[in-house]
Amino acid sequence: EDQVTQSPEALRLQEGESSSLNCSYTVSGLRGLFWYRQDPGKGPEFLFTLYSAGEEKEKERLKATLTKKESFLHITAPKPEDSATYLCAVRGGANNLFFGTGTRLTVIP
């Protein structure tokens, strides 16, 4: 059965304090690992897709990496506008996405 575990559940950072979010997964035949950002009252906003171990993607202050068992979302020198819930999801043999419960990030000015 597909399983996604995200840690920590919540993270408070000072502006400029870099950190990483973790997504551990178990899936039969990974067909993509996806990172989304979700602001309160909004739908998830697509950030990255990763397909194979060793792959990395970057966008502004965010960098996503993938191994065979987990993915990391690295946040470099975060700003208050980076505050949001970050969701990780996997696509396995089925075509749907299986989501974790997310990491709620708060960046304090």
Add this chain to the structure above:
Amino acid sequence: DAGVTQSPTHLIKTRGQQVTLRCSPKSGHDTVSWYQQALGQGPQFIFQYYEEEERQRGNFPDRFSGHQFPNYSSELNVNALLLGDSALYLCASSLGPGARNQPQHFGDGTRLSIL
């Protein structure tokens, strides 16, 4: 370029009633998936529609049903509403049912409250 649009944005119903939620996919997308997101949880897959047929279904009872129209828009119907059906219902669209390099793009959801 219009993204995924959902209506209504908020809805209040009572137990036992029926509800219909609507979704228009992002321009160029032909596949629609529906998710339920409870407070503090990640989205849970309900079902996916492609070529006007339900292609895949998550672990949800038959009270949850859907439809896809020739213009690719979709509806989610829920019968005999329960208090536990209170959640944010998200629609996501993509090009092809699971095509590589094609992420799902989400709308802002319909917040359904059951009294």
